[in-house]
Amino acid sequence: MSVFDGLKFRKSFSPIHNLDPRIKFVYVIAVFISALLFSQILPLIILFLIQLPFVFLARVQKQWFRSLRGAAFLAGFIFAINIFTNFFFNNWSLTAFDVENALGMTMRFVVLIVSFSVFFLTTSPDHLGLALEQSHMPYEFAFAFTTAVRFVPVLAEEAQTIMDAQKARGLELEKGNILKRIRNYIPILIPLIVSAIRRSLELAEAMESRAWGAVKKRTNLYLLKLHKGDYVLIGITTFLLITTIYVRLFLFTYIPLVSNFF
């Protein structure tokens, strides 16, 4: 059950939650591009710091920190690989510059993780589905997405029930070597799949009964409208992109290296 807890979105309200998901997504992409433009650590640290106000405004520090901790292992791995390759190709020697370079690569990864996690922590699947619907994507995709999100907790509960039922009949899940353990899950997977298929049939029946496919152009109860905050974010995004591209094109060589100070 706990595995699926992270997929459950908790409803909360903040200026960041209320932003238009499309604009938020464009912003994340802008941060993404900016992070790829630089390999030096200083601009990447600045990009990282820019994310912090969003986190605190959205009051998702706790979850955000958790996702950061989850990424720590991968970040460490990236750092180690970078250090090792530099070490290897530079004839078994390591300079301060190499360490900074490796740190920069790691920081770039962290910036990407951070911006995406803020996006997913503050955008309800509801909102995301709506954004998909209203960005001229075929409705079927948006529907598949929201339905999938809708049924995650339902199927998780069902998996738990089946697990309990099979355990009650003497199935031991944590027994044997790894291959045996994987095999142990077959008596859980099969009923789960069968019931999911049955569920999907019932779902199709209910959809048909509610006029699915009646008209070519569906309407929508909600309309995504841009508010003040969205325009502010558009401003920030544009400013960020222009600045980073300008710096990259004309001031790239002036970016100070921390290792030069030592």
Place this chain on the structure above:
Amino acid sequence: MSVIKINDLVYTYPGASKPSIDGVSLTIEKGEFVLITGPSGCGKTSLCRTFNGLVPHFYKGDLSGQIIVADQDIMGEQTFDMAKHVGLVFQNPENQLFALSVEKDVAFGLENLGISREEMRKRVDWALNLTGIYDLRERSPHEISGGQQQRVTIAAVLAMQPKIIVLDEPTSFLDPLSAERIFEVIYKLNQEQGITVILVEHRLDLTAKYTNHLVVMDKGKICFEGNPRNILCNDEISQIGVGIPKATLLYKKLKADGFDISEQTPLSSDEFANQLLKVLANDYS
């Protein structure tokens, strides 16, 4: 004026050897509250599916006979066209809700029909208020109880403003109290909005009092049809697995022992209690 007219309906599911519906003829009048009951596998659900054309359009299979619903021959209509006239509510509320909020789910059918946003908003709020779940409109279907979920599905078909609402054992996943609340909502819709209601239900204890058109099915056929007061005191009915209300059973027993409490067969405990009180008051005076 009849809203549903079925003539000599025989229907076999693809791959089945026996027909699920075997020679059914049924007429339902506008504004009626019809109760269909019978043991499991008697063809009630299949019959419900014919009302909006799920049988035979969605399930395929062999069908003969004629089904006219809201002046349309269902053979010539798609299910999504029939959805405007007939709303179907199924057993498991969980599998009828697709959206991530109650409100959005109620709007689902209207969105499919391409109704304008202002009109949709009006109808959604109306349906939510009528079923008493307006306060839940922004909750996710996973967060609310089974009874509330089933009310959402009722609101969802209601928003499409059908002439007929068909409920196929809507309370089989619910506890008796939530079930009773659902029945009251349905009865209110029938009385106040004049919507024709067709309810498939085992719990006659709770529902017999609402209807004067009871249909008892067994093995794909209709074996009894008419006023529940006449049908439920029939001796043959106890042979088919039908849950006769306990008050009716007690009344029959007392009558067999020579205690004639009232001319009218009671259908609910409350009704029987009142009859008893009346008799007792007469005896004391």
